[in-house]
């Protein structure tokens with residue numbers, strides 16, 4: 499089994515120093531996807547990882563954690579009510595909103611240095627949810643695009 503807590507702490511320390519507050523990592527079943535994040539109060543965050551991931555390659559796990567930490571980094575300024583509004587828009591109201599959130603989150607993770615890991619995830623994403631995320635080709639294109647900038 500992977501040590502999600504230690505990995506999260508290492509990735510956060512190295513690449514997400516801007517994140518403030520607590521992050522709890524929980525291993526549990528989810529309705530969709532293989533990992534998820536929930537911010538309850540501005541500085542109280544939970545990352546969920548499904549038990550199935552226990553045997554996944556480390557690169558894949560790192561990619562998922564970097565993606566979830568990117569969500570937390572992006573959502574840091576939300577208060578409780580804004581977070582509720584966010585969850586409502588994400589899950590119920592707007593597919594476009596969800597897609598935009600996931601794409602911007604993948605892009606942040608790539609800018610943070612996790613191109614290879616995000617690429618790996620994009621290659622193996624289940625078709626049912628893949629419409630919300632960057633394809634592996636888009637991940638590569640985005641990486642090449644930001645690499646060129648000084």
Ligand SMILES: [Zn+2]
Nearest residue numbers: 565569600603
């Ligand atoms: Zn996400």
